[in-house]
Amino acid sequence: MVFQSRMDCRSSGYQAPVVPHCPRSARGKRSARKKAGNHQMSAIDLLANLASKLLSERENLPRPCFNDRASSPVGVDMTVELERIGRQKSLKSEAYDQLSCNEDEHCPENFNKRKKTNDLSNHSKALQATPLGPAALFAKSEILCEDAISEESKFVGENCKIVHGFDAIQKCGTKMLDSTTVESHELNAIRSRTPFQAEEKMERDLHMSCAINSINLNGNNAVLVSSDNSSEVPFGKDKIHHKVCFSKQEDDMRPSPDKDSENSSECTPSVITNVGGKTDLPGKRMDYTRQRTQMCSFVKRKFFEYYSASTSDGGIFCEANDTWSSTKAIKSCNSSPNYHGANDAWSSTKVIKSRNSSPDYHVKLRIKSFEVPELVVEIPETTTVGSLKRTVLEAVNTILGGGLQLGVLLQGKRVTDDSKTLHQVGISHSDKLDGLCFTLEPNTKHVPEKLTCPRDPHLLSLGCATGSPDGSPPAAPSATDQLGSDATQKCVKSFRENDHDSVLSSTNASSPENQISSSLVLVAAPPPPVNAEALAMVPHRSKPKSKSCQVAQRRVRRPFSVAEVEALVQAVEKLGTGRWRDVKLCSFENEKHRTYVDLKDKWKTLVHTARISPQQRRGEPVPQGLLDRVLLAHAYWSQQQSKLQVKSLHATETLLLLP
DNA sequence: GTTAGGG
DNA sequence: CCCTAAC
Known part of the structure; x- marks a missing residue:
């Protein structure tokens, strides 16, 4: 049981880090960094980080706690599902984010890896309580989460993968x-x-x-x-x-x-x-x-x-x-x-x-x-x-x-x-x-x-x-x-x-x-796809010798299906933008041909698609409802990022003003 | 290895 | 979808 697991890991003395995601964009866009110059920005980042550290120590931020399930974006129904599914990996990502430590409990390597990669700047993340995500704001958040779970369970259930064991x-x-x-x-x-x-x-x-x-x-x-x-x-x-x-x-x-x-x-x-x-x-x-x-x-x-x-x-x-x-x-x-x-x-x-x-x-x-x-x-x-x-x-x-x-x-x-x-x-x-x-x-x-x-x-x-x-x-x-x-x-x-x-x-x-x-x-x-495009994905290397000498073959374009878009939107609603690896692990782990870069790109195009008029859109039409959710989620997470930036800036100023 | 962004 | 910078 996921919730119980979380409690267990707390009671055992293990304290998972509170690291709300801080997208890189919130830490300073590349363009901005370029303008400002690397040295300058590095100093600012460093200051921000220090400030964050100080503030987080002072504020002693509470862990996001979903014991009150009403406040949880997950909800009661999802809990049931979580129990049923048990330790299915597809939930780990969310568990990590929303429940703080499950992933790490089940998979210490993951935690260590994350811990390792979390640099100082991650401390600034502690300035912000873990956002519940736009899903919590959506009227149908409960349904959404349920869908996510069932989708995931279906996903997990119907795929076989390698293993060591019988x-x-x-x-x-x-x-x-x-x-x-x-x-x-x-x-x-x-x-x-x-x-x-x-x-x-x-x-x-x-x-x-x-x-x-x-x-x-x-x-x-x-x-x-x-x-x-x-x-x-x-x-x-x-x-x-x-x-x-x-x-x-x-x-x-x-x-x-x-x-x-x-x-x-x-x-x-x-x-x-x-x-x-x-x-x-x-x-x-x-x-x-x-x-x-x-x-x-x-x-x-x-x-x-x-x-x-x-x-x-x-x-x-x-x-x-x-x-x-x-x-x-x-x-x-x-x-x-x-x-x-x-x-x-x-x-x-x-x-x-x-x-x-x-x-x-x-x-x-x-x-x-x-x-x-x-x-x-x-x-x-x-x-x-x-x-x-x-x-x-x-x-x-x-x-x-x-x-x-x-x-x-x-x-x-x-x-x-x-x-x-x-x-x-x-x-x-x-x-x-x-x-x-x-x-x-x-x-x-x-x-x-x-x-x-x-x-x-x-x-x-x-x-x-x-x-x-x-x-x-x-x-x-x-x-x-x-x-x-x-x-x-x-x-x-x-x-x-x-x-x-x-x-x-x-x-x-x-x-x-x-x-x-x-x-x-x-x-x-999953069985290999069958349409002409997909078949082209299985190149007979003996045939196209012409290109074999060239560097790398460009991947065949594989348009996202509505179902995939739905999954992507759900994942981003939960995890936010800028966490494409998590999105990938959460919803596309079994779709090997979708890299997190693909997902990021798709989100980019989805946002663009949602903003243009229906007449301008091409390809398989994405339901307007989904596009609306895209805009909503995009707006929400953009807001979160800007808030984070403001906070970070404020912290920096505070630090600078300190004697 | 990930993320962001331009192409 | 690719590429690359930045991290």
Whole structure:
């Protein structure tokens, strides 16, 4: 509870600074400073600051206190909403301003950062009690605030972003099913990449046959099951590993796709829903759909018999019905410490040496399961289960859709020469096969062209699959979010290393630092916009080579929607002008393509638009009501600023008059 | 990194 | 939307 939190932080002795915002403009406009000269103005500023400091000490200004809710611009209803939403970050900004310390309580770094950046001049802010903002003056302030909250909650709720943890999934205990059919040519392509195919052509005298035919899944349904049983899925850790299990026959454990027909159709375009929240614009859906359609069709291969989750320690993986004669427990490759946390989707291989080895020296392998890289997603509680399913499914599809190749690791070393015989590389019926592992690896050759990124195909394929929030290439920093960006790039880097290195770096893979790098961190965000303009936001860099040499590509113009304008107006009403970063964090945090500079510029044009006649206005008409609010808020905050300036000036004079 | 303002 | 000065 926000209010309670505030009280708590006070009672705990923590005293948040009272720093009503003092816009730079109030501290002296640049033009004025230029006129006056920097040195002179610096002196005045310094004096003002000193005066402010003195005055604030004298006056012992009361903290803005909203215990009397009637006086709060937030209001009772908002309190309820605040409680409901809890610690949603979108409220932090306002909490910081209106309630003084919530943000800092929840996020000390924020406070420290602010504290650090607050220079001496901030003391002058203490001269002025925290303004309630024009919203408090507006007749419909209560409604306005409620709207703001619900809008924010919607915003938060419908966006997924990167994370480190699987709480959401844990809560949902989602079972995800997908029934697809195999396209034989794809399967053949996969097969052809295995070293075993080459093996068949050679060394027939050895008559080795690998029992990898369990990969042959023709005719079976692929089913993905993710943590349908919480008891199977210890989510104690931040991450979760998924193992893919192969089995030759269908088994009873596999949930029937019919049970969950709605899920099995999740991959079809018809069920695509927008997860973009506020940016829900008509037409966007289509693009997203198209993207997903492509992805899904590409991924339509039957690859998994079933799919289950297990801990990273490899403690759990599904047991297929054993259709093999030999059921002896074989030491799993998974127990090899060398591969824990490895990036590759490597197999939890059980290598079985045939008991009744034929005279032909067959090597019998049983691939118990494949492990796909860790998936980490964060999804707000308010996200629908369907959205969660899609997110996770997309993650899986991304892995598969990018194309896979199979790697073979023997005693930790990658076996790269497909032409060598098993015998030659040391896979022999008489040798211990404990160290034989298979890895599912991203195949750069098979990444769909549309998803190919000049910089890094893997990264882009991930980003595209999960929906870049702004439609820009996911390789761009803005498309991924803090941790995710990092982790994804680490992941990609590691993928590449694995691709190029002939020997897997086992130490690297097992280091704790690489725990995260072994994951695919997803950025599930609003679907990319679809109109022509937005599509242009996703430049195929291979195409416009003409401009590639030039400095930087100008961003495509993306006109503000009425909804965005509404959000902007609301935010400015609450926060005031000159706090564009806060405005951004408050209302546009999930719209990566809107920078605070954009918001500032938009406000500027809004004020201009509101002042000109309707006939002179261009573009999508902004409701007059909104424009009125723009003028009102602008006037109010301008007044606040001028008051501040006057006060500051007065304080300076006072200080100068002092002996 | 933010903010203000001109272009 | 870009650029830059100023902080």
